[in-house]
Amino acid sequence: MRRSAPDKPDVLLAGGGLASCLAALRLAETRLKVVLVEAGSQICGNHTWSFHQTDLPADDLERVAPLIAHSWQSQKVVFPRFERVLSTPYASITSETLRAAVYRSENITVRENSPIEDLGADHAVLDNGDRIHADCIIDGRGFSDAPGLKLGFQKFVGVELELDRPHGEQMPTIMDASVDQQDGYRFFYVLPFSPTRLLIEDTRYSDGGDLDFEALHSDILAYAATRAWVVKKAVRTEKGVLPVTLAHDVERFWSAIPAATAPIGLRAGLSHPTTGYSLPMAVETANLIAALERPLTTDRVRRAIYRYAVTRNREQAFFRLLNRMLFRAAEPEKRYIVMQRFYTLRQPLIERFYAGRVRLADKMRVLVGKPPVPIHRAIGCVSEARALAGE
Ligand SMILES: Cc1cc2nc3c(=O)[nH]c(=O)nc-3n(C[C@H](O)[C@H](O)[C@H](O)COP(=O)(O)OP(=O)(O)OC[C@H]3O[C@@H](n4cnc5c(N)ncnc54)[C@H](O)[C@@H]3O)c2cc1C
Structure with missing residues (x-):
């Protein structure tokens, strides 16, 4: 349910993506009034956010359990030299499950179709001129190129396919790299959602960020054909170009972030440098913000996220x-x-x-x-x- 915004929320989250929604849910649990402001027609976009269940500690796993749309007890990888099954459980959260949880929360108000034009330490200005005030403004508007980064790219197209017959896949294939190597390191990623439904992604670790959607889309259909999977229809597509961090000067990166804002998620450079996965760090960040001393202010969140980012940067x-x-x-x-x-x-x-x-x-x-x-x-x-x- 999308409620009308309280006169002055406790927290405004700019951008209704993964990091903002996870933070909003966590803050709402602590009874703060949260407003999520999203430029697009719906929060959460069009994603399948997956993670290895060993990425999260047990209490976080329990917390995100209601958001999980699909889970598996094992996974496999395929390379030219060998195939290996790992008993690491894997799970996917989808845009639908995350969106539904946010809409359900009584303490979260969602404003969609509302691009933010300006953010200050205590306000956001929308493109229609509306101004929303809050003592705590958090910027989760996704990746923005900043100084202090040298990047490669992980780019992919994903197609969810309904098949004519059961595919027989029991577990996700995290990487099938037995295929033709093109445009860098290339592999197919396959998630079996039901006996006749698969998400197949063609992924490339490339030097350039350009993505030829049509070419990768038809390569996915060709891959399905090599596996003798007969496609009834393509149900959904997704695509992404994620940063793979080759070098990161965290101080320089933060010096370019406006002093009056508190970034989270990719806006704060918080993702796994190699895999591009950001879900585990988004969960950690949400916990960190929820545990901060009250009253929650933009400056308090900024300082906490900065300390977290510097520590993680060293570890990474x-x-x-x-x-x-x-x-x-x-x-x-x-x-x-x-x-x-x-x-x-x-x-x-x-x-x-x-x-x-x-x-x-x-x-x-x-x-x-x-x-x-x-x-x-x-x-x-x-x-x-x-x-x-x-x-
Ligand atoms: C297709 C795809 C699949 C991915 N799969 C995985 C995965 O399996 N596991 C994983 O851990 N990671 C995955 N990632 C990587 C990463 O987790 C995601 O990119 C994740 O969505 C990043 O979270 P975020 O909240 O930082 O940004 P986003 O989720 O991109 O959210 C940013 C939001 O801000 C909104 N916005 C932008 N500008 C404005 C504005 N001016 N005003 C208001 N709103 C604005 C955007 O519309 C968007 O909704 C995937 C990425 C993509 C693109």
């Missing part, structure tokens, strides 16, 4: 190094070898990698042995400062 240096090796040391058509080798490692390490919480021993394990890329090129990737300087 290793992932950015791996990204540089993937993008700068490996030939584009050989990038899959890096991932193929990674998937020979032990399952708990792989789980910690996806959760963004690797230990020192994990890092050594990933780096020891014969490198899957030329050694002189790997050494050339070590310095993040040089990568930032464009060398």
